[in-house]
Amino acid sequence: MERWPWPSGGAWLLVAARALLQLLRSDLRLGRPLLAALALLAMLDWLCQRLLPPLAALAVLAVAGWITLSRLARPTRLPVATRxxxxxxxxxxxxxxxxxxxxxxxxxxxxxxxxxxxxxxxxxxxxxxxxxxxxxxxxxxxxxxxxxxxxxxxxxxxxxxxxxxxxxxxxxxxxxxxxxxxxxxxxxxxxxxxxxxxxxxxxxxxxxxxxxxxxxxxxxxxxxxxxxxxxxxxxxxxxxxxxxxxxxxxxxxxxxxxxxxxxxxxxxxxxxxxxxxxxxxxxxxxxxxxxxxxxxxxxxxxxxxxxxxxxxxxxxxxxxxxxxxxxxxxxxxxxxxxxxxxxxxxxxxxxxxxxxxxxxxxxxxxFISPCLPRALRPGQPGPTSTQEAAQDPNPNPGPSPTAAR
The missing domain is CATH 3.40.50.720 (NAD(P)-binding Rossmann-like Domain)
Structure with a gap:
């Protein structure tokens, strides 16, 4: 069954009206960023039409279009004067x-x-x-x-x-x-x-x-x-x-x-x-x-x-x-x-x-690919075992009496 098309059209009218107003005020330029944004909005519209109820699709597309045009708007600049x-x-x-x-x-x-x-x-x-x-x-x-x-x-x-x-x-x-x-x-x-x-x-x-x-x-x-x-x-x-x-x-x-x-x-x-x-x-x-x-x-x-x-x-x-x-x-x-x-x-x-x-x-x-410190590389004595060996005066003791029992 076909989806009712008016919510999508209403959102596009809102986006078009704001874009036209920004163009008239020179807050927006015709160029690649605007064309890319419109293409993305069209893809979003296609998804919304298939996944969301009509009113939800209208809201999502209208909000996305408003935010997109806000981001593309050139900011209002203060005069330099004698600053x-x-x-x-x-x-x-x-x-x-x-x-x-x-x-x-x-x-x-x-x-x-x-x-x-x-x-x-x-x-x-x-x-x-x-x-x-x-x-x-x-x-x-x-x-x-x-x-x-x-x-x-x-x-x-x-x-x-x-x-x-x-x-x-x-x-x-x-x-x-x-x-x-x-x-x-x-x-x-x-x-x-x-x-x-x-x-x-x-x-x-x-x-x-x-x-x-x-x-x-x-x-x-x-x-x-x-x-x-x-x-x-x-x-x-x-x-x-x-x-x-x-x-x-x-x-x-x-x-x-x-x-x-x-x-x-x-x-x-x-x-x-x-x-x-x-x-x-x-x-x-x-x-x-x-x-x-x-x-x-x-x-x-x-x-x-x-x-x-x-x-x-x-x-x-x-x-x-x-x-x-x-x-x-x-x-x-x-x-x-x-x-x-x-x-x-x-x-x-x-x-x-x-x-x-x-x-x-x-x-x-x-940024920087990893490298192991020397003491952690295979075949190198680890810092813990090295310290223990240095502190132990008898590295190979025989079995203790407790262990023999």
């Missing part, structure tokens, strides 16, 4: 490219760098307008942070401070937690968490006054147990939780908080193979002898090589991250999370919805 933004970590990578783009859009950009005479600072001076101000800041030094806070307060008194982009980040070791020095965890936390926390708190009076934005560059390593990135990932996880807390607490003040979780991109720090080689040599030179014997030098070499191989697949175009930061600063309703980068949607789907074993296997396949 001022402070960006940290502009020596290289995302920070430098974001500073260049925001300056070109007309922002007053305060860009912090570690070295005022470094190549990144020279490039920004050469290609940006006189509105851009370069500030030297090391997030591990409270005096540097205080100086930047005073400068920002003095130079945004007329325009106000619209946004803070916490971009500066640090990672200097690729190793298991047991092999990573505790000092590495501390250095990551000092820069990626405590320094950013101190700067953000210091700028909150300015941001509250402007009802502005806080944008923080996080990392998927802060959400997922990436092999060999525990020190970096732990600091990023702490930072993201802090931003979520700020998002709730600052909502009454009108401040919007966003976190960017980018995939792997070819920034200067990623491409600096010499830095990673030096880090590996320092790790091997300072490992306790017992740990080096248990894991093996070849284990560390394997993970180092796999890490460098994963970096070779990094994306060269940084614009998705820069565009996400820009949207978080200017969208009337910015997202709380942005995931720029190829395959990020699939990665987070696997992380949130698949069993733990499959999640772990995916990360190992995608």
């Amino acid at each position: 001022a933004v402070l960006i940290t970590g502009c020596d290289t990578g995302f920070g430098k490219e974001t500073a260049k783009q925001l300056d070109a859009m007309g922002f007053t950009v305060l860009a912090t760098v570690l070295d005022l005479d470094g190549p990144g600072a020279r490039e920004l001076r050469a290609c940006c307008s006189l509105r851009l101000k370069l500030l030297q800041m090391d997030l591990t030094k409270p005096a540097d942070i205080s100086r930047v806070l005073e400068f920002t307060k003095a130079h945004t008194s007329s325009t106000g401070l619209w946004g803070l982009v916490n971009n500066a980040g640090h990672n200097d070791v690729v190793a298991d937690v047991e092999l990573s020095p505790v000092a590495t965890f501390r250095s990551c936390m000092e820069i990626n968490f405590f320094g950013a926390l101190e700067l953000t708190k210091g700028l909150l009076p300015l941001l509250r006054r402007s009802r502005g934005r806080i944008v923080t560059v996080g990392s998927p390593a802060g959400d997922m147990p990436y092999p060999c990135l525990a020190a970096y990932g732990t600091s990023k996880a702490a930072m993201v939780l802090l931003m979520d807390t700020f998002s709730c607490e600052l909502l009454p003040w009108g401040i919007k908080v966003s976190v960017i979780q980018p995939g792997c991109f070819k920034t200067e720090s990623v491409l600096n193979v010499g830095r990673w080689e030096l880090s590996k040599r320092l790790l091997l030179a300072n490992l306790p002898r017992e740990l080096l014997q248990a894991y093996g030098e070849d284990y560390i070499e394997h993970f180092h090589g796999q890490f460098l191989n994963s970096l070779s697949l990094a994306l060269p175009d940084l614009s998705p991250v820069v565009d996400a930061i820009t949207d978080a600063l200017l969208a009337a309703q910015p997202r709380r999370r942005y995931y720029p980068g190829r395959g990020m949607g699939l990665m987070y789907f696997i992380h949130y919805y698949l069993p733990e074993g499959l999640r772990r296997r995916f990360l190992q396949t995608f």
Whole structure:
């Protein structure tokens, strides 16, 4: 028996009316994304017609069409006008490219760098307008942070401070937690968490006054147990939780908080193979002898090589991250999370919805393939048996009297 066609037609009329309205307002573009969305809706309609009662089919198709068109709509942007933004970590990578783009859009950009005479600072001076101000800041030094806070307060008194982009980040070791020095965890936390926390708190009076934005560059390593990135990932996880807390607490003040979780991109720090080689040599030179014997030098070499191989697949175009930061600063309703980068949607789907074993296997396949420590390989004495043999003065005793009875 044929299904009554009117519910489906009613849903399509609703979708068509909204699409036409968005096209007239220039909120929607004719292109592949729209055509793909319509094709998926047609497939959904076909399924609903066969599996659901008429009214349920109408509701499902109408809601799916409304959500799809909402996702495809181009966000409403606020005018740049005389807005001022402070960006940290502009020596290289995302920070430098974001500073260049925001300056070109007309922002007053305060860009912090570690070295005022470094190549990144020279490039920004050469290609940006006189509105851009370069500030030297090391997030591990409270005096540097205080100086930047005073400068920002003095130079945004007329325009106000619209946004803070916490971009500066640090990672200097690729190793298991047991092999990573505790000092590495501390250095990551000092820069990626405590320094950013101190700067953000210091700028909150300015941001509250402007009802502005806080944008923080996080990392998927802060959400997922990436092999060999525990020190970096732990600091990023702490930072993201802090931003979520700020998002709730600052909502009454009108401040919007966003976190960017980018995939792997070819920034200067990623491409600096010499830095990673030096880090590996320092790790091997300072490992306790017992740990080096248990894991093996070849284990560390394997993970180092796999890490460098994963970096070779990094994306060269940084614009998705820069565009996400820009949207978080200017969208009337910015997202709380942005995931720029190829395959990020699939990665987070696997992380949130698949069993733990499959999640772990995916990360190992995608990032670093597993390798057994030396002490766990077949034919090698395990750590427990080795310790017991060392402690037992008589490894082959005869049967005890109790056992003989």
